[in-house]
């Protein structure tokens with residue numbers, strides 16, 4: 001097997017960082033190919049908004065382009081400029097559409113394509129003089145997009161010299177992660193009626209979970225996000241994607257705590273036996289949510305236990321509250337742990353969605369909130 005190559009980015013050197021993020025670009029590419037296969041015959045686009053869900057747009061986009069991805073979606077023009085730099089030849093759609101000010105100049109200069117979300121966006125874009133755009137139609141989410149009747153009016157009037165050349169008609173599913181939800185088919189039906197008015201123009205409806213719904217949900221172009229990065233898209237069933245991100249943090253100290261004593265702020269964890277604690281250099285400032293604490297989170301009702309880490313061959317639970325920079329884990333039951341060891345917070349041994357569940361949130365929020373105190377290492381084969 002060829003030795004893995006690593007690229008260390010301009011982030012923190014390991015010697016002065018509390019944690020490290022390892023991003024497996026081969027797993028990312030494999031996930032892209034899996035989703036492209038599931039989308040076929042539709043094309044699969046990659047959603048790389050929010051710095052590619054926190055893992056870094058400048059490395060993610062070239063790796064995806066190399067895996068065959070030709071179309072990218074970002075949320076904001078600023079992200080579009082970064083995506084354009086990383087993929088000179090790709091199609092880049094900006095979901096927020098043209099913002100105010102110099103929008104047209106920015107989109108033209110960086111060859112970005114706006115998604116028009118309102119009648120106002122359409123008016124703004126007419127002034128661009130025949131530059132291409134996508135149209136977003138709201139089919140039941142009430143977030144962004146023109147209404148189906150506004151779309152019909154636009155289809156009728158968008159003719160002649162002042163017509164906007166449409167490249168794509170899109171909508172977004174509210175409940176694709178719940179395959180049995182009635183809104184899925186309602187949205188598909190509504191979208192079918194709209195797209196019938198735009199003959200010859202590609203259409204796009206599915207996010208990651210929509211790809212897993214399959215069939216006509218995939219339309220001409222799918223928009224894969226979380227599944228590319230290894231997160232769970234559908235609420236039920238096994239996650240078929242490979243883990244892309246591994247988050248590890250440094251053990252600062254290992255201490256013996258006596259039965260009957262307490263751990264951390266609020267003294268919310270009272271030890272019922274002598275316990276070996278690893279005090280780890282991570283906390284909520286690193287995006288390791290306080291809501292994932294082992295105890296002492298009064299508002300957390302849905303889950304009773306906190307998150308686990310993985311070290312010395314074993315799963316180890318958080319003890320007490322996660323604080324800003326430090327978290328205590330019970331390492332009494334695993335192999336020997338020493339200061340300087342690295343504990344996995346999520347990755348191949350601890351699925352990201354398990355930590356998200358423990359924190360009462362979703363993998364998306366964990367990834368996009370990872371923070372700036374990690375060394376970042378990108379690995380490829």
Ligand SMILES: *Cc1c(COP(=O)(O)O)cnc(C)c1O
Nearest residue numbers: 047172207208209223224225226
């Ligand atoms: C974020 C987003 C996606 C990607 O969603 P995932 O659930 O991460 O796959 C697709 N389309 C739109 C409009 C989005 O905002």
